[in-house]
Amino acid sequence: MHYICPLCKTENTIDADFEISEYVCKSCSNLINVPQNTSTKVVKKPIENVVLEVGQKGTIDVTDYTITGIIIRKYGNSIFWREYYLKDKKGQDAFLSESDGHWVLLHPIDKMEVKRKSWNSIILEYGSLKLRRYETTECHIHAAAGFFEDKLDFGLTTYKEYVNGTQMISEEKSKDGIQYFYGKHISKYKVKKTFNIANLPNYSGIGIVQPFYVNVKQAINILAVSALIICLIQLYVVATRTNALVFEQEINFSDVADKEMISKSFELSGGSAPLNVEVSSNVDNSWANVGLGLVNEKNNEIVFASKDIEEYHGYEDGESWSEGSKNESFNFCGVAPGKYHFVISAERQEPLKTSRPAKYLSPDGNLSISREENGTISVTNQSTFETTSFGYAKMIKKDSVSTLGQLVHKILGKADIDSLLNANAQAESISATPENKSVKIKAEWLPVSFRNFVFVLLFLIALVLGLYFGRKAFERSKWFNSSNSPYTYS
Incomplete structure (x- = not known):
């Protein structure tokens, strides 16, 4: 379908088959009423972190979608979020909502499917799903682009968001009545791949339906099966153990x-x-x-x-x-x-080798010669008990000056001292140690050691406890900014 802007004559086209009430001219930004072919007002172009374009196509969960419109809603003075209008080939609506880099895929649902005890109840039921109100937000349309089946309402709109894990119900109340949308978290990387986005919007904080980083139930099942397999292997190893x-x-x-x-x-x-x-x-x-x-x-x-x-x-x-x-x-x-x-x-x-100890005593008893284990030779005058040590036997005969030396020469004469000592001990070497x-x-x-087996089981248990308490801490953080949080904060 294509439309010629009555003001700037720019052609506006969309590859989709549905009845259009209004469109925003891509050139002059006038909001054109299609039946009357006149401008209703000039609207701002959506530029705040907008990463998708009108007419862009992508497939989400085997369904082909075309982006037909873009709305930026504003809360307060500086809080924005983006809504991308989607149409499938059957003309069914879907919406991609993005805030702070977190994405939610929403589909309109019949308000008769939504139940609650009272209008002010913070608990809402949708089928078997019970959801808790997260926040109530009043906002208005800040900027728009694209083609719209219904007329845009630039007045004040009230949103109530009800959350359960990664699922939510969005209640939209405006002057035209109340609409309900069922939404689920969608990975930003899936959106990037689906629409071939070069850059993702700035990402911060925790989204209200953002899942925990790990599927805890699936992880616990895997860890339980792993623990069972480890136990069976350990049992087999112990049962088949034979040698000592x-x-x-x-x-x-x-x-x-x-x-x-x-x-x-x-x-x-x-x-x-x-x-x-x-x-x-x-x-x-x-x-x-x-x-x-x-x-x-x-x-x-x-x-x-x-x-x-x-x-x-x-x-x-x-x-x-x-x-x-x-x-x-x-x-x-x-x-x-x-x-x-x-x-x-x-x-x-x-x-270590050393000489065997040996000792010689002269016949008159006046002179004694002994060889220690370390090989030194000691000469003693038995009358005066004067003793001198020598490194080896020949040094004794060289001393002819001292009193002890003269006594040795007098008693032994030319006798060989080593022979005298060896006559009293074998000359073989012995060990010092x-x-x-x-x-x-x-x-x-x-x-088979059970230590590693116990360590592995303790690690698996610690991992399960870490996942369990980590998810609880994650949920507490998710509800921190909610006025209806089920948690208390100090």
């Missing part, structure tokens, strides 16, 4: 010197669980190291681990101290069922 002690052996360090040892194979059956390894060695002021490679014989994958065993002790400032331990343990986490073996390597701190010969390795496949 899988490996135990004492390994001599001499058997793995500069090489690796391959253990016997062992079978793990049931669900995945930690493989605990305990290693122990008779370290004493020394250290040892054990390297283990866990080899999956099915795919030859190998996981390496290494552990130091250290134990030290002593005396300092009159007090004893100790650190470390002869036993250590570690885990291979989450080992799956299958056939495995260990690749074992080990090393130790080599024991106990010798550590082996390491014990023990591997146990631990029982």
